[in-house]
Amino acid sequence: MRFSVKRTELARCLSAIEGFTARKSPLTALTGVRIKADKEAKIISCAATDLEMGIEFKIPAEEIQENGAGVLPSNILGNIVKKLDSDVVAFNADSNNKVNITAGAFQMALPMQDEADFPEIVPAESKDVLDISCDLFRDMVKKTIHARSNDPIVRAVLTGELLEARNGYFNVVALDGYRIAWRWEKVEAEDFSMVVPGKTLVELVKLIAEEDEEAASIKIGLAKNGTQAVFKTDKFMVVTRTLAGQFIDYEKLITGVEPHVTVTVDTFGFFSSIERLYVIAKEASENNTVIFNIRSGSIEAHTEADIGSAYEKIECETKGKELEIAFNAKFLLEAVKTVGVEKTELVFGGELQPCLVKPLNAEGQINFILPVKIRKNQ
The missing domain is CATH 3.10.150.10 (DNA Polymerase III, subunit A, domain 2)
Known part of the structure; x- marks a missing residue:
């Protein structure tokens, strides 16, 4: 050589x-x-x-x-x-x-x-199942990867992301038992399903970010035995094992949320407010709890810890009933950060029901977050 x-x-x-x-x-x-x-x-x-x-x-x-x-x-x-x-x-x-x-x-x-x-990387037999824009694929992963589980012992399959084509749509989904992040796009592809480790997808996003000027699309393939996934551009090929196990029926959970109150907020303003409250909330417990009192035209948000307390009134548009509910501020921040448009719609299912976070008047993206139970002494 x-x-x-x-x-x-x-x-x-x-x-x-x-x-x-x-x-x-x-x-x-x-x-x-x-x-x-x-x-x-x-x-x-x-x-x-x-x-x-x-x-x-x-x-x-x-x-x-x-x-x-x-x-x-x-x-x-x-x-x-x-x-x-x-x-x-x-x-x-x-x-x-x-x-x-x-x-x-x-x-x-x-x-x-x-x-x-050196071990052979390429699977003996594989089939390309989807050819998708690098920019689009990167966006879909970046807007969902935050919701994957970091606990491989409890349920290893949830440490990855579901990549599936179904009924003419390509879905990228991550969930950890407390929240769901779902991004979808219309595609022309035969149905397929695989769960790819989160670590692999993080590395893929880095690769695409570096190569996006040269690689217009990425081909996604699946080994014949279903145990390996393949990602190819003109510059690189990544092969990874797929994760075995039953993925939770995310669509049923999300579509099952019935609106109790719907709130429309300025995305950047809402994110900034929760970010300030999170400074105190993260000192209180691992739940990073922020309590929302939703009234007509506003959200009164507050949190308390041994180190101090914080309160902020957030102007918004509301439709529905009043509600007191609490959420993990970190989960909420990670969801709102992915919205990418001026206005965010928050759909609250009720006191002990999930919240849906999505861009206002835009399709293709939704986050689902379970509430934190409010202690009586709070």
């Missing part, structure tokens, strides 16, 4: 795959990056995996004198490349399982493992 590549391209590639590399593993190859030179295609591909998810990232080569592949220490290589001041980095593998790396006056030799020690 002998090739040269632009330092900026290599640095971008190594940064992109960093989150897919195992931090510690008895299998040394999992802490490394597999680098492969393809002289005919003039492409260098870098791959990493932790056995749960994997990535192959392609960059153009400056020159390839000799094909080859090997596994190099990912952390050392990545840290060195960031600090190089030369425009071009050259790799030359010798017969002693070492790779000599030169960049201007800098020289380094690293041990190289055989490519055979």
Whole structure:
């Protein structure tokens, strides 16, 4: 293996795959990056995996004198490349399982493992099930990922997001038992369903953000046995295991909310008010409780902790009955943050019923939040 590549391209590639590399593993190859030179295609591909998810990232080569592949220490290589001041980095593998790396006056030799020690990333058989705009896919994940569970012990399937096509719509859904975030778009696709780990989707959003100027769309695929999902653009391919288990019937829960009072608020103003109250609320308990007294034309919101108390009157439009109800301020902030338009509609089902948070007069997005029980001494 002998090739040269632009330092900026290599640095971008190594940064992109960093989150897919195992931090510690008895299998040394999992802490490394597999680098492969393809002289005919003039492409260098870098791959990493932790056995749960994997990535192959392609960059153009400056020159390839000799094909080859090997596994190099990912952390050392990545840290060195960031600090190089030369425009071009050259790799030359010798017969002693070492790779000599030169960049201007800098020289380094690293041990190289055989490519055979690196696990195969690509599933044996997979089928593309959806081709979607990178920008749209990123938006759908970013506006829902906050609602996934962080507790893999109680119900591992809820630590991921449901990606499904059903009845001509593509749905992205996250929930943790206390809230639901649902984003949908009309698409032309056959029905499919998969639950993808949240960690994988977080890394995908990062990748798309870096590559969005070059990659117009992303193809979503599913392995024949249903245990792996594949995400492909012109620059990279990500493969991840899917999560097994029954996903909660989110649509039934959301459509089951009957309005007790509907409130329309200025999105930024409401977010700012709750953000101020949250400073005190988060000191009180893990529920971050803020109490709302909804009256005609206003919400009187207050919270109390040992450190102090806070109150704010929020002007709004109301339709329906008066209501006293409490919510986790953090959950409410994360939902309102995704609204993205000037006005937010809040639909309250009643004292012990959920609240729906959605953009006013806009389709394709909704959040569902369960209330916090108000203690009598509050």
